[in-house]
Amino acid sequence: MNQLDQLSQLQTQALDELAAAQDEQALEAWRIKWLGRKGLVPAAVKRIGSLPREERAAYGKAVNQLKQAVQAAFEARKQALSEAKLEAELKAEAIDVTLPGRRPQVGRMHPISRTLRQIYEVFAYMGFQIYTARDVETDEYNFQLLNFPKGHPAREMQDTFHTTVPDVILRTHTSPGQIRVMRERHPEPIRVILPGKCYRYEQVTARAEMMFYQVEGLAVGRNITFADLKGTLHAFAEQVFGEGRKLRFRTSHFPFTEPSAEVDIDCILCGGKGCRVCKYTGWLEILGCGMVHPNVLRNGGYDPDEFTGYAFGMGPERVAMLLYGIDDIRYFYANDARVLPQL
Ligand SMILES: [Zn+2]
Incomplete structure (x- = not known):
């Protein structure tokens, strides 16, 4: 498998795992694994230096595309999860205004x-x-x-x-x-x-x-x-x-x-x-x-x-x-x- 195929496989894996992240915690774990300082994407970018000179241009272009695609997918997922969370919170705190109220006890003359x-x-x-x-x-x-x-x-x-x-x-x-x-x-x-x-x-x-x-x-x-x-x-x-x-x-x-x-x-x-x-x-x-x-x-x-x-x-x-x-x-x-x- 050549370098470019490997990149393509890496991207597919990253996006699959991202789709499986259902909450903020899982998303953060995913970010560290893929985009963190020691993550798999920066590692793939760094690998460019170890390649033979003639392969570097094609690899560099591909790895940049991969990085941008993964980054954009992460932002979109983050946004979607945050919206879903907000919606769930609103639903949980919803007030049913059609419920009858509780009457305060009123005093009266003895x-x-x-x-x-x-x-x-x-x-x-x-x-x-x-x-x-x-x-x-x-x-x-x-x-x-x-x-x-x-x-x-x-x-x-x-x-x-x-x-x-x-x-x-x-x-x-x-x-x-x-x-x-x-x-x-x-x-x-x-x-x-x-x-x-x-x-x-x-x-x-x-x-x-x-x-x-x-x-x-x-x-x-x-x-x-x-x-x-x-x-x-x-x-x-x-x-x-x-x-x-x-x-x-x-x-x-x-x-x-x-x-x-x-x-x-x-x-x-x-x-x-x-x-x-x-x-x-x-x-x-x-x-x-x-x-x-x-x-x-x-x-x-x-x-x-x-x-x-x-x-x-x-x-x-x-x-x-x-x-x-x-x-x-x-x-x-x-x-x-x-x-x-x-x-
Ligand atoms: Zn009587």
Whole structure:
């Protein structure tokens, strides 16, 4: 085989091997073998010096052509591999814009906050202001000024959280706010609601929490009667529980009102026929109320011979339980993310 045939064979081998190089690594190995400083192509070029003078021209021309052809083939292969690689990468990272997105979880108002706002709105419409009183109270405001002297049996109904400071407690009801607002506004007439958290050292059950809300109402003026109280509560019940609600007043006893009553509405679920929720009575208890006791008026700075007033108190949790059909108060404060969004 002469030199030129050998060159031709060398070129065929180089191009075959190049075609077999499938990635950058294989291509680099091929480059070192064929075009590197000690590669087969430079070696073939160098061989020109060892040839007899008369063969050099033909060999030189052929080896140059070989070198150029192999070089060009390498560049083309390199380009093709790089394009293929890019295409593969784009394919792998492709985003399918037709897939449905992931919705972020959105917060919403707590059912008790919603109920509170609904109650505020109804009373605001009737001209009541919101008065916010403190959560930490003295025994005097929480009990004594509201006609619960020390040792009064009604105190036992409200198991109390005491603090390390003598006679400083967590309020067991929102009623101490009545004394605070009266002492602040005296001798002006008053029409306020007093919402807030209350605390009782109680067994937590489906019906009772240690921390719960109350919304208290208080009106004090010169000609306020029990009829005003009834009218106000009737308007409230219709606004919150629906038109045509019936109210039932049952006599009761609270130390800070006289007379006192507990108020029922006709059952919003069965309309009074009797069902599980109303325990087959047809009635649902929603609040307690009464005319402000003369002692309490006096403690607030109002002369009971001149002024009268009414007060009422309700549990927004109870209202929300009825409105949303919940039978366990613990759902509200357990902060179970599976439960709250259902309400
Ligand atoms: Zn019922």
